[in-house]
Amino acid sequence: MSINATLIGQMITFALLVWFTMKYIWPPLFDSLEERRKKIAEGLAAAEKGQEEMQLAEKKAKNVLKEAKQQSSEIVSLAQKRANEIVEESKEAAKKEGDRLVLAARAQVEQEMQQAKEGLRQEVAALALVAAEQILGAEIDQAKHQDIINNVSNQLG
Amino acid sequence: MATEAHAAEGATGYIIHHLTSLHVGEGFWALHLDTLFFSAVLGGLFVWFFKSAAEKATAGVPGLVQSFAEMLIEFVDTQVKDSFHGHSKLIAPLALTIFCWVFLWNFMDLFPVDILPLIGSLMGIDYLRVVPSTDLNATFAMSISVFFLIIFYSIKIKGVWGFTKELTLQPFGIWLLPFNLLLKLVEEFAKPISLALRLFGNLYAGELIFILIALLPWYIQPVLSFPWAIFHILIITLQAFIFMVLTIVYLSMAHEDH
Numbered sequence: 001m002s003i004n005a006t007l008i009g010q011m012i013t014f015a016l017l018v019w020f021t022m023k024y025i026w027p028p029l030f031d032s033l034e035e036r037r038k039k040i041a042e043g044l045a046a047a048e049k050g051q052e053e054m055q056l057a058e059k060k061a062k063n064v065l066k067e068a069k070q071q072s073s074e075i076v077s078l079a080q081k082r083a084n085e086i087v088e089e090s091k092e093a094a095k096k097e098g099d100r101l102v103l104a105a106r107a108q109v110e111q112e113m114q115q116a117k118e119g120l121r122q123e124v125a126a127l128a129l130v131a132a133e134q135i136l137g138a139e140i141d142q143a144k145h146q147d148i149i150n151n152v153s154n155q156l157g
Numbered sequence: 158m159a160t161e162a163h164a165a166e167g168a169t170g171y172i173i174h175h176l177t178s179l180h181v182g183e184g185f186w187a188l189h190l191d192t193l194f195f196s197a198v199l200g201g202l203f204v205w206f207f208k209s210a211a212e213k214a215t216a217g218v219p220g221l222v223q224s225f226a227e228m229l230i231e232f233v234d235t236q237v238k239d240s241f242h243g244h245s246k247l248i249a250p251l252a253l254t255i256f257c258w259v260f261l262w263n264f265m266d267l268f269p270v271d272i273l274p275l276i277g278s279l280m281g282i283d284y285l286r287v288v289p290s291t292d293l294n295a296t297f298a299m300s301i302s303v304f305f306l307i308i309f310y311s312i313k314i315k316g317v318w319g320f321t322k323e324l325t326l327q328p329f330g331i332w333l334l335p336f337n338l339l340l341k342l343v344e345e346f347a348k349p350i351s352l353a354l355r356l357f358g359n360l361y362a363g364e365l366i367f368i369l370i371a372l373l374p375w376y377i378q379p380v381l382s383f384p385w386a387i388f389h390i391l392i393i394t395l396q397a398f399i400f401m402v403l404t405i406v407y408l409s410m411a412h413e414d415h
Contacts, residue, residue: 003293005182006189010196010289010298017200017258018302021207022250028211029230030249032223035216 125153168372175270175368178292179277179284189292196289199261203254229253236402241409248408251306255299256401262290263360263393267386270367290360290396293353300352303404307348310411348407352400359396363389 129149178189210226219227233253241248265288277285289295311320324341325334363385370382 002187003297004180004185004187004189006187006192006292006294007298007301009188009193010295011302013193013197013200014254014258014299014302017204018247018251018254020204021254022247025204025207025211026230026250026253028214029207029223029226030234032214032216032219033227033230036219039216 121153121156124156125149128152171372172365172368174284175274176286176291176365177284178286179282189286189294191284191286192289192292192295195265195287196258196262196295199265199289200258203257203261207257229257233401237405240402240405241412243409243412245408245412247306248405251408252401252405255303255404256397259290259299259356259400260393260397262288262295263396265289266291266360266363266367266389266393270364270371288360288364290356291364293357296353296357297349299400300349300356303352303407304345304349307345307407307411310408314412348403352403356396356400359392363392 179191180187180189182188206222207226210222213220214223230253233256234249237249237252268287273287274285277283286292311323315323324345325331325338327337327341329337366385367382370378370385373381
């Protein structure tokens, strides 16, 4: 129960322990704590910055989208306008072409009709001549009655 | 068990047996081998645990060991920052060592009072006191070391002249110099003595109560020793904490210039 040399031994042990703690235990553990604290602070700051940047980017994206929409609607309206023009133009062209075709067809029809008439006239004249020959019972001199034939055929025309 | 084993010596013999250290040598040069052994083993345990945590210390995600070590480090650091406003590389590690070491000393008190002495007696060791903080040598060794540090820092910060002035001129001025000196000396010496005796007294009393409970019939023992052990968990932590905080306070007082 008395104080004795154990005291000295304990003091030496204590001094050794304190020295060891001071040298090898406290610094690395404390440093790692500090470093982690710093890291967390940095991480939080970075997160905040990131959020800000994201908001900015969102704003920017919105603007770009808006612009793009505007541009696209402009382009569409322009295209519509141009399409209308093209349709008008082609309508015009078609009309012209149609008219031309109609005219040409008409001319051809006229011509064919004329030819048919001519053929018909000649045939009728020949028929008339044959009929007249039979009626008259006489031969009609072609050359002599050319005038008459012509006259008839003209009347038929 | 206790009562039967020591029936021949009686209760007094049993208590005395439990409070006798395993020692070699006589007089002042006697050594309490049990105190030296257990405090060295516990100190080794403390150093081993923290060293293994420190070796793997990382600023990334900490492991279980590192988390626990860091919890203690942070706890001690908070205490140091609360009362000590200077800059010192020694005080925080010193406080950590004191807290953990004293806690481990005190923790030995929670082992059943007879188990380690029984194992000792099987190995041929007659006397064994397992709680170093019930040995005045252990508590005084620590408090006297702290006392030396107080003196060292007082002189280092204030200078020999400043420290002398503080010892002689306060609180009543130069005309009551001897009285001042007497007051101051009492104040200074009260620090290590109160530190050591507070820890020793608490643990010694606690140990004694465990021994007394062990003398009761076996069916009463759990009823008493269980709540006392639970209460003791508080005591051992509190005493370690008080020793640490007072050390920090005393050293910060030594650092302050009046």
